[in-house]
Amino acid sequence: MADKILLSPPDMAGTELDYIKEAFDTNWIAPVGPHVDAFEEELATYVGAKYAVAVSSGTAGLHLALLAAGVGEGDVVFCQSFTFAASVNPVLYQKAIPVLIDSDCNTWNMSVAALELAFKTRKPKAVIVTHIYGQAADMARIKQLCDANNALLIEDACESLGTTYAGKQTGTIGDIGVYSFNGNKIITTSGGGMIVTDKKEWADQIKYLSQQAKSTTPHYLHETVGYNYRLSNVLAGIGRAQLTTLDDKIKKRRAAFAKYQQAFHGTEVEMMPVDQNGVTSNRWLSVILIPDKKPHDLMHFLAKENIESRLVWNPMHQQPFLKDIDFVKIEDKAVSDELFQSGLCLPSGSQLQKEEQERIIYLIKKYFRAGGEE
Numbered sequence: 001m002a003d004k005i006l007l008s009p010p011d012m013a014g015t016e017l018d019y020i021k022e023a024f025d026t027n028w029i030a031p032v033g034p035h036v037d038a039f040e041e042e043l044a045t046y047v048g049a050k051y052a053v054a055v056s057s058g059t060a061g062l063h064l065a066l067l068a069a070g071v072g073e074g075d076v077v078f079c080q081s082f083t084f085a086a087s088v089n090p091v092l093y094q095k096a097i098p099v100l101i102d103s104d105c106n107t108w109n110m111s112v113a114a115l116e117l118a119f120k121t122r123k124p125k126a127v128i129v130t131h132i133y134g135q136a137a138d139m140a141r142i143k144q145l146c147d148a149n150n151a152l153l154i155e156d157a158c159e160s161l162g163t164t165y166a167g168k169q170t171g172t173i174g175d176i177g178v179y180s181f182n183g184n185k186i187i188t189t190s191g192g193g194m195i196v197t198d199k200k201e202w203a204d205q206i207k208y209l210s211q212q213a214k215s216t217t218p219h220y221l222h223e224t225v226g227y228n229y230r231l232s233n234v235l236a237g238i239g240r241a242q243l244t245t246l247d248d249k250i251k252k253r254r255a256a257f258a259k260y261q262q263a264f265h266g267t268e269v270e271m272m273p274v275d276q277n278g279v280t281s282n283r284w285l286s287v288i289l290i291p292d293k294k295p296h297d298l299m300h301f302l303a304k305e306n307i308e309s310r311l312v313w314n315p316m317h318q319q320p321f322l323k324d325i326d327f328v329k330i331e332d333k334a335v336s337d338e339l340f341q342s343g344l345c346l347p348s349g350s351q352l353q354k355e356e357q358e359r360i361i362y363l364i365k366k367y368f369r370a371g372g373e374e
């Protein structure tokens with residue numbers, strides 16, 4: 001049996017241990033230290049943001065973004081339905097009210113028409129838009145709607161570090177952006193996240209809240225409730241090494257996407273949308289849509305061949321924990337439901353070998369030639 005081909009495994013730059021050693025040599029084994037400061041500066045420079053705050057996860061980052069935006073009990077927050085639960089959970093941590101918005105079939109992200117409809121009857125304090133699988137949302141129109149309705153725009157850019165939209169990095173187009181460095185992301189610190197913003201007041205507040213809201217007084221003074229959300233200096237070292245290879249990783253993931261696209265062209269297998277005008281996706285994951293709407297079957301077939309694939313996100317409006325939450329859609333059949341019924345994420349890692357990808361393509365074509373039978 002061939003070695004297992006994973007969906008999106010960590011891809012080490014090779015210099016991570018040097019950074020870790022430096023943290024050990026200097027004894028900065030803490031959620032503070034020179035690697036944390038440098039990682040923030042380097043990432044802010046990379047994405048073109050004024051401020052960056054390193055945190056323990058993307059989820060913690062989204063929670064702090066909501067706190068900075070002043071979202072509290074009873075406030076309405078619009079969220080994309082086609083996303084991971086971590087986009088919505090922080091809204092509930094704040095006892096705020098999520099309203100779920102369907103996707104657009106051209107971007108798979110928040111539908112502008114559904115968003116417009118949602119704004120007609122509600123006044124949200126913030127909108128969290130996700131750039132799913134690294135694909136940018138229609139930010140110009142979403143931002144315009146948020147501005148017109150006085151809603152803050154938070155970008156869940158957890159999957160889209162390095163994706164550019166009209167010359168800007170996703171995460172820096174709205175008011176606050178959040179990246180994740182979870183083990184399966186385009187760069188990883190094993191677990192971690194980063195919040196970016198151009199507003200100093202928010203960056204300061206986020207840092208303060210992430211460190212238990214401890215005042216700078218010599219005695220312990222806490223004016224408000226705080227959180228232990230800072231990134232470890234050891235992990236920030238891993239992030240610094242990883243960041244030096246981000247461009248290369250994007251290039252490789254884009255090449256894998258292009259290869260799938262070329263291979264499935266003219267077949268019954270549809271690829272996720274191509275980049276819209278002015279967008280260059282990081283292609284975190286390559287996703288296909290399967291004609292018979294049985295992605296489970298293909299997933300099991302590939303698993304037997306030692307190939308990991310994964311169903312796309314089951315939309316939030318289908319989740320039991322959000323069953324009483326409003327869902328706004330334009331189409332009769334929700335676009336996010338359609339995507340869930342036919343989407344499958346294929347191995348997309350930056351270390352995916354040419355022969356491995358050829359084998360995946362060969363097997364998928366063979367599967368469909370056999371009429372979807374194993």
Ligand SMILES: Cc1ncc(COP(=O)(O)O)c(C=O)c1O
Nearest residue numbers: 057058059084086087158180182
């Ligand atoms: C869209 C999305 N939002 C939020 C998160 C949460 O990030 P983390 O796992 O770092 O908490 C993830 C990834 O896990 C994600 O894919």
